[in-house]
Amino acid sequence: MNPGPPRRALRVLHTADVHLDSDSYGNAEQRAAHRERERRMFQRIIDRALADEIDLLLIAGDLFDHNRVPDETIAFVQAEFARLRQPVVILPGNHDCLQPKGVYDRHDFATGARHVHVIQGLDGETLEFPELEAVVWGRGMPEHELAFQPLAHIPSRLAGHHCLALAHGFFYDERQRPERSSPIFAEEIRDTGWDYVALGHQHVQADVSQNGVAAWYAGSPGTVLRIDFAADGGVRVEARAL
Numbered sequence: 651m652n653p654g655p656p657r658r659a660l661r662v663l664h665t666a667d668v669h670l671d672s673d674s675y676g677n678a679e680q681r682a683a684h685r686e687r688e689r690r691m692f693q694r695i696i697d698r699a700l701a702d703e704i705d706l707l708l709i710a711g712d713l714f715d716h717n718r719v720p721d722e723t724i725a726f727v728q729a730e731f732a733r734l735r736q737p738v739v740i741l742p743g744n745h746d747c748l749q750p751k752g753v754y755d756r757h758d759f760a761t762g763a764r765h766v767h768v769i770q771g772l773d774g775e776t777l778e779f780p781e782l783e784a785v786v787w788g789r790g791m792p793e794h795e796l797a798f799q800p801l802a803h804i805p806s807r808l809a810g811h812h813c814l815a816l817a818h819g820f821f822y823d824e825r826q827r828p829e830r831s832s833p834i835f836a837e838e839i840r841d842t843g844w845d846y847v848a849l850g851h852q853h854v855q856a857d858v859s860q861n862g863v864a865a866w867y868a869g870s871p872g873t874v875l876r877i878d879f880a881a882d883g884g885v886r887v888e889a890r891a892l
């Protein structure tokens with residue numbers, strides 16, 4: 651059954667693999683400079699979201715480089731999110747997966763920021779944004795392993811909505827016994843029938859769209875992806891400079 655086109659155009663910004671607080675080398679001053687560069691990059695993503703007047707920001711995993719990031723880094727991220735009114739959806743990645751005492755266990759990003767959502771459902775969860783006529787689905791990653799399939803259990807599309815999914819893992823062109831953790835198979839992307847799959851994990855920007863399902867790795871920031879969903883169902887993906 652053809653669900654029919656959504657009624658509203660939608661503009662999304664997709665980033666991934668920001669890796670805030672990644673390891674660096676050198677003396678204290680050099681390490682501080684490295685941290686500042688990472689933070690500045692994240693600020694530019696928020697700047698871009700504001701300048702492009704997007705409706706929704708998707709972060710497809712590894713926003714943080716590890717699960718021990720200090721409170722100060724969280725406060726920085728929260729202050730940046732506070733510049734936005736638009737919904738933000740964060741998918742945990744392998745570096746910031748859902749562990750006890752991990753970053754998303756220690757901090758509730760929605761506190762005082764109802765527009766910020768962290769995907770935590772281990773069998774997947776759907777967030778509905780009626781005002782955008784959009785749904786966003788993702789599956790929380792408790793552990794990065796062969797058996798974890800980021801797109802497993804994705805439901806059928808919701809009629810009359812833009813249907814967007816998030817997944818963080820390794821892309822395989824063909825179904826096979828995976829050698830890499832968190833495998834994402836081309837046919838899984840195709841079979842969703844969804845409008846867009848926002849991918850993270852591979853740091854090179856890549857188009858892995860399948861049979862009318864647009865699917866991209868955002869790549870490590872330097873650029874981000876802007877996705878324009880037309881009211882008639884058309885999807886346009888464009889790399890945007892930071």
Ligand SMILES: [Mn+2]
Binds near residue numbers: 743745818850852
């Ligand atoms: Mn990753």
